[in-house]
Amino acid sequence: xxxxxxxxxxxxxxxxxxxxxxxxxxxxxxxxxxxxxxxxxxxxxxxxxxxxxxxxxxxxxxxxxxxxxxxxxxxxxxxxxxxxxxxxxxxxxxxxxxxxxxxxxxxxxxxxxxxxxxxxxxxxxxxxxxxxxxxxxxxxxxxxxxxxxxxxxxxxxxxxxxxxxxxxxxxxxxxxxxxxxxxxxxxxxxxxxxxxxxxxxxxxxxxxxxxxxxxxxxxxxxxxxxxxxxxxxxxxxxxxxxxxxxxxxxxxxxxxxxxxxxxxxxxxxxxxx
Numbered sequence: 001x002x003x004x005x006x007x008x009x010x011x012x013x014x015x016x017x018x019x020x021x022x023x024x025x026x027x028x029x030x031x032x033x034x035x036x037x038x039x040x041x042x043x044x045x046x047x048x049x050x051x052x053x054x055x056x057x058x059x060x061x062x063x064x065x066x067x068x069x070x071x072x073x074x075x076x077x078x079x080x081x082x083x084x085x086x087x088x089x090x091x092x093x094x095x096x097x098x099x100x101x102x103x104x105x106x107x108x109x110x111x112x113x114x115x116x117x118x119x120x121x122x123x124x125x126x127x128x129x130x131x132x133x134x135x136x137x138x139x140x141x142x143x144x145x146x147x148x149x150x151x152x153x154x155x156x157x158x159x160x161x162x163x164x165x166x167x168x169x170x171x172x173x174x175x176x177x178x179x180x181x182x183x184x185x186x187x188x189x190x191x192x193x194x195x196x197x198x199x200x201x202x203x204x205x206x207x208x209x210x211x212x213x214x215x216x217x218x219x220x221x222x223x224x225x226x227x228x229x230x231x232x233x234x235x236x237x238x239x240x241x242x243x244x245x246x247x248x249x250x251x252x253x254x255x256x257x258x259x260x261x262x263x264x265x266x267x268x269x270x271x272x273x
Contacts, residue, residue, distance in 0.1 A: 001104060002076040003029030004132025007036065008161050010057040011133075017070060019061050026060040033058065036133060068094045072157060074126055076104040079230055084108070085116040092117035100150050102126030107174045107231050110143030120145035124154050125168065127175060130223050139175050141168040173238040178231055182245065185228055188216035189248045199268045221267035225251065226260045 006018040006029065020026045037051045059066075064087070067073060073091055077083055084103060091101050100122045103113055114123035125141025138158045142151060151167065158165035168175045174182065188202050197205070203215020220228045229251050236245035254267065261267035 001128060001130055001132055003032045004130070005074050005076055005104065005128055006058055007033045007054075007133055008163075010054045012161050014057065016058045017061060017066055018058055019064055019067065021062065023062055026062065030055075030058065030060055064090055065094055067091065070095065070099065072100050072102070072153075074102045074104055076128075079105060079108060079227070079234070081108055081112065084113050088113055088116045088123070092119060098122070100124060100153060102154060104128055106227075107178050107234050109171055109173070110141050110146065111171045114143045114145060121147040122150055124150050125171075125175070126154060126158075127177075128163075129177070136162075136164045137177070138163045138165045139168050139177060140165050141171060141175055143171050174231070174235050178235070182228075182232055182235055185216050185220060186232060186244070186246070186248065189251050192217075193248050193250045217268035221261040221269055221271075224261050224263060225267045226255050229255050 002018065002020070006016045009016045010033075018026055018029055020029065034055060037046070037054060040046045041048050041051050073095060075084065075087055075091070077087060084105065088101060088103075095101065097119060101117070102124050103110065104126055105113070106127055110123060110125040111120075114120035117123060120143065123143055124146050125139065125143070127139035127141065129135035129137050138161075140151060140154050140158065155165050155167075166176065172179070188206070191197055191202055192199055199215075199217040203217050206212045206215040214222070229247055232245055232247040232251075236242070236247070239245060258264060259266045259268075262271055265272040
């Protein structure tokens with residue numbers, strides 16, 4: 001999702017530094033942005049000159065120290081608390097005292113992440129949705145110490161990026177969207193596991209009966225089946241181990257089998273045909 005966030009920022013006129021741990025990752029992110037924008041040019045939605053200007057606003061690096069002069073940071077690493085804390089500690093050291101650091105976590109505690117810094121009032125949840133260039137919502141999550149000023153600046157930024165922000169006032173696991181979505185995923189998987197209907201028909205039912213743009217299995221394949229499992233496990237752990245958050249056996253099996261969705265060529269569906 002990091003390259004999607006970089007893309008919408010560059011399209012909105014911002015100069016962007018996109019960073020990752022290895023050059024191959026940032027190069028791949030840049031290629032993904034170029035590919036997306038090239039399609040927009042082909043469809044006549046933008047000119048080749050506009051595409052070149054957008055790409056020119058993006059600098060790539062593998063050195064987190066290159067973030068030292070930025071005005072705003074959005075972290076978008078995998079949902080691993082230890083990794084996030086380590087990154088926030090480093091960002092806290094190298095960025096200015098007034099620089100806001102947003103985390104693109106989909107479910108983890110903003111307060112816990114913020115406590116790895118010396119400026120918890122400047123840490124905020126900034127949860128984008130995938131694919132970032134197309135999805136309009138941003139959840140802006142308030143940690144225990146997040147200041148009103150940080151919330152306001154983050155709202156203003158979200159609107160400048162062409163997004164529709166909502167404020168999540170309590171640092172609760174899963175925030176709003178995942179609290180709504182995960183029971184939907186889990187029940188769909190249970191229906192499949194119990195043999196009630198196929199994945200295809202469950203997706204069809206959600207799309208035609210509930211007017212959803214995508215079915216639950218299609219959406220899990222898009223965003224990552226492993227991510228869905230991880231979030232379910234996290235919510236089960238954090239929300240009093242309620243039964244409704246227990247991940248069904250079948251999702252654990254396909255993750256063990258390496259079927260993580262579109263990114264691996266197979267998830268609930270096969271994509272390497």
